[in-house]
Amino acid sequence: MKFRTLITAFVMLTMTTIAASADEMKMAVTTSFHNSGLAEILLPEIKKDLGLDVHLLVVGTGQALKLGQAGDVDAILVHSRAAEEAFVAKGFGSHRREIMYNDFILVGPKDDHAGILTVKTAADAMTLIAGKEAIFVSRGDDSGTHRKELALWKSAGLDPASFTGNWYRATGSGMGATLNTASAMNAYVFADRASWLNFGNKGELALLFSGDPVLFNQYAYIPINPEKHPHVTKELAAKLETWLVSAKAQRMIGDYEIAGQQLFTPNAGTLDSDS
């Protein structure tokens, strides 16, 4: 009977399993870091130098911190300083190690009807956008980028919660989805440079404002505290940290370019806080 053969085939297919590899750890990273493509350069080198498979969970900073807090990852690489310091202070991370920074940018329609192209500071740009009520798409997902955007509104003396009309639109999604939305609405949007450069659906959007030092975006590496979660691979996390701050890794980070533009500036220093 053909039917029995079919069932047997199902069972056999079900039984196949994947072979497990040797050293592996999980690290939660932010969308902006992953979208830059830098991971695809670094991970093979890590595998080569350390024999370590780093499995990346690409999430927003908020979720990355949550994953670390629950002990579901061994380390996190995020960019939201205040939240990171709180995270370490609460004992979830053993310490915070700065690795590199990139920068945030303001993207908007090529005709720039809010006129932010020539302003001096990011706060001025935000004021102009709000004044013109130009359509602005926000991440709205409690990610590092979102938090930074909120900080900018605040520095301009504005509060998104009080915006009326429907020009301010929070998507509640990742950088890619938000850029897609902005592209479709021809709207202003706050993004990290790496995501923007790697973004394939730019449409009528262009980079309009960057360079204000407040837009610098510091990435830090935080191993999860083994005292909270004894199962985390402390040694592997430490090995990875040593590698990330090594001269070789720092040079690779500095050399990484998209379309001839440098994305990250390596600035690994001493430990930010010890436990």
Add this chain to the structure above:
Amino acid sequence: MNDLLAGLMAAIDLIIHLDRDLVEISLRSLQVTVTAVFIASLVGLPFGAWLAVTRFRYRRLAIALLNALMGLPPVVVGLVVYILLSRSGPFGVFNLLFTPTAMIIAQIIIVTPIIASLSHQSMRDLWYLYHDLLISIRTSKWQRMRTLLWDGRRSLLTATLTGFGRAIGEIGAIMIVGGNIDHLTRVLTTAIALEVGKGNFPLALGLGIVLIAMAILINLAIHILSRTEREGTW
């Protein structure tokens, strides 16, 4: 329109070159879904038959509940499985979060009610036909279930394939519990979401076409192998 065309070209390109990553994530999609659907069938099909032949006080309620569970929101399933499997959750010690096993568990939860409910519907119709005879022959409940399951196998296959269709295209739950980790838990649907996020529509569409083609091929293959719809009503 250009995007669609580009997507088609990307799909053709992926298939012609048998891109290694594509093969890997396609196989993982298949492995996760087939395993989940197989286990869900082991539970759901007999449960549907049991519901058809058993009369008990809260039967109507159970059936209504089962039908409602067909529409279980995957994101919620994903979140619940995530919380359960998280290191801080009750099953954290098994270290299953962000593994294909976690994805399989989530899909089983999503697909079992679908398979059970569809199984119940076809078993109920068959039981209506068989009822008098099987009672006349004094079959036990277990024998009734076995007879219904075997004689209704072709419609049960349809139920299983419906479950397969739902699972292979599912993303909400497996994104949360799988994490879309490259070379570990990335499957076709999460890869598509990733490419959409990068604004890389042609590749995303190409992967989507591969996914749909795979689902169609598997349905065709199984229908041909099992010779369903060969003749008449069953």
Add this chain to the structure above:
Amino acid sequence: MVDSILPVVLDQAIVRKEGRQIVGPLNLTFGREGGCSILVGPNGAGKTTLLRLMHGLERASEGRVTWSARKDTVYARQSFVFQAPVVLRRSCLENIAYPLFVRGVQREKARAEAAKWIEDIGLAEVAHNDAHVLSGGEKQKLAMARALITKPDVLFLDEPTANLDGASTQEIERLIASAVQSGTRIVMATHDFGQARRLATDILFMYRGRIHEHAAADIFFGGPATDEAAKFMKGDLLI
């Protein structure tokens, strides 16, 4: 082991459905004398319900149906053929062997026994074909073979030839006659007086849930004792 589950006794048996009395009160006995008892009577007289009541497919609302053996034996040694044959979605051979499978008979033995029957009903050629493609008459023959394969003490037949043509009817009647020969007690409902004349040893005339007349076949057909039966025989409408 008892040699027969008969006699079966109905004691003040009543079947009600949704408040309506369908059958009874009936006091009735079918003993071990063998033969073919035929129920006649207009539609709605309760023939089907009476058969189903004795076979245990209906429950007595009042009164009792008593067999002369233990319950598990009783139901193992009787069969039922329905007016519309119920065909399992499997091959002809498996259909006939099915009651043996259910009784735990070894698969191969059951199939061998079914093969004899399929030969007897002339369907050997299509033994391994799906049963649902058979004609109505062939399906009913299959149902007969399936009912007889367990060598029942009693076989209930509910208008088994109602939807069949002459040739198929003849075939079914042959099977019934040979079952009677081999000692199976037949209790059968029919609308076909010709058939009743050909097969019956005794006739039960049923009307509005009651047995109005129970007589040996030759006596009944010689002249019914009750007015209702006489009218029914003449073809008058009974209301």
